[in-house]
Amino acid sequence: MNSTPEERLARLPLREDLRGQHPYGAPQLDVPIMLNVNENTHGVPEDVQEAITEAVREAAAGLNRYPDREFTALRTALAEYLGHGLTPDQIWAANGSNEVLQQLLQAFGGPGRTALGFPPTYSMYPLLAAGTGTAYLRGERGEDYELTADSAARQVRELGANIVFLCSPNNPTGTALGLDVVEAVYEAGEASQAIVIVDEAYAEFAQLGTQSALSLLPERPRLVVSRTMSKAFALAGARLGYLAAAPEVIDALRLVRLPYHLSAITQATALAALQHRASLMSEVEEIKHQRDRIVKELVRLGLKPAASDSNFVFFTGLDDPQRVWRGLLEAGVLVRDVGIPGSLRVTAGTEEETSAFLGRLEELLAEPA
CATH class of the missing domain: 3.40.640.10 (Type I PLP-dependent aspartate aminotransferase-like (Major domain))
Known part of the structure; x- marks a missing residue:
């Protein structure tokens, strides 16, 4: 009988405090717009x-x-x-x-x-x-x-x-x-x-x-x-x-x-x-611009974004964050469900990526639950 990876791991003399633990990692899916792990999506100049x-x-x-x-x-x-x-x-x-x-x-x-x-x-x-x-x-x-x-x-x-x-x-x-x-x-x-x-x-x-x-x-x-x-x-x-x-x-x-x-x-x-950090720092300013744009638009959509000093925006006010997460994914936009009720987190990407996220989000919020 075939055993599962978990069963095979359980048969090893693993440290007791590591039993039942899960490795760190966000979903790595092949989608066009990845806004889930706070990478710099502009790339290296x-x-x-x-x-x-x-x-x-x-x-x-x-x-x-x-x-x-x-x-x-x-x-x-x-x-x-x-x-x-x-x-x-x-x-x-x-x-x-x-x-x-x-x-x-x-x-x-x-x-x-x-x-x-x-x-x-x-x-x-x-x-x-x-x-x-x-x-x-x-x-x-x-x-x-x-x-x-x-x-x-x-x-x-x-x-x-x-x-x-x-x-x-x-x-x-x-x-x-x-x-x-x-x-x-x-x-x-x-x-x-x-x-x-x-x-x-x-x-x-x-x-x-x-x-x-x-x-x-x-x-x-x-x-x-x-x-x-x-x-x-x-x-x-x-x-x-x-x-x-x-x-x-x-x-x-x-x-x-x-x-x-x-x-x-x-x-x-x-x-x-x-x-050669001058080129990289110019990207930082553009990312901050897109982040602030996301915050402003989320407020307009009736959501509650946290004040952000980072390259991502955490927001609450979602009745069904999993439905929104799936709807974004179906449109090729991957964001992060951090496990906090009513919330999601999105990385500030390029202008085009940000527009795709905001456009699809607005459509999802307008759909009947």
Whole structure:
């Protein structure tokens, strides 16, 4: 008798805390307009493609040798890009921001330690915690998924977490946190010596005037700000995430990283993109324009979009989000059902993609239920 993959997996001596778990992943369907995983749908500009191709060609000549284990040139370039007086010894990078977060949990989490998140938030946090044997604690948000400084600080003090995740702009809701929240959480974590991670994966898309937690790094050795090149830099396929923190945090990560974890090809790709970022940043402005257009149109259609500092829009007010999701998919538009009642999330794409989404959505809302 044939057994299912689940049954075969159950027969293996899997760790008990991993039994029944499901791998992370959004649907990867072959549709014309993919607006479900917050990619930069504009693609890599031609001049950046050419620069990356040349950089990789040069790196290929030395692939018989291990890469620079300290990725010195890349850390220098990232420090220059971030500004805020940061130096290369305050920068770390890995294969996507998920690996950066995993390394933080490996260094500061583990059995007997806890990590705190505030759902709805990035769904990888509990999975990364589980993978490192770190207990995951679920905090609470207020109405409209707001997280205030007083509430967050109180929960950090009461729960005594060893690691705190603050996603800003938050995924899936898209709204950035005020720096007062970060400051309050950091102070509240003093008793448990909590590492406070501010996940700024979408920071480049923030509204004018939104401040980065990078400005809070001086004199806060337990504060970490993580970023990625997957979104604004259109390099989701290259897998490059990074963080800024005190030099001693970087030293801690050296204890858990795999040898030569960042390939020469990855380093060359990221460096070329940073050196030609002007083209990429012009795409960011167009994406922000389409995002704001989506918010305005959703309001006109009687829905409730959250204020967005990201490249996506989370919206509520749907009587039957699954019907809308399926109707969009039938028209070749894939958006994300994040599992929150009455809501969906859509990535801001090109002007044409955005128009297709808005046009079909309006038709679906006009149809009888």
